[in-house]
Amino acid sequence: WLDDVAVVxxxxxxxxxxxxxxxxxxxxxxxxxxxxxxxxxARAMLWTCDLSHEYVNINAHYRT
Incomplete structure (x- = not known):
């Protein structure tokens, strides 16, 4: 679900x-x-941050 929308x-x-x-x-x-x-x-909560195209693109150009 994404908010109130069943996706899968x-x-x-x-x-x-x-x-x-x-x-x-x-x-x-x-x-x-x-x-x-x-x-x-069971229930769990997870908070995440900006996973926009720009964020992924920036972080795809280096390795840690």
Whole structure:
């Protein structure tokens, strides 16, 4: 899930997914990503930062 938009179900594209909904969510400055593994009741929270094309491009040009 990206916010309220189901993207993947059972390893494939969600039948209810519409590109317009995906674009709407991706245009936001903050996005909640939810992954349901159906393997119990555990929960975790992860915060991440800028993963824009520019950020990835800058960091793809060197090794640590």
């Amino acid at each position: 179900v059972d390893g494939g594209r969600a039948p209810s997914y519409r590109e317009e909904d995906g674009k709407r969510v991706m245009a936001q400055t903050e996005i909640s990503v939810r992954v349901a593994l159906d393997r119990g009741e």
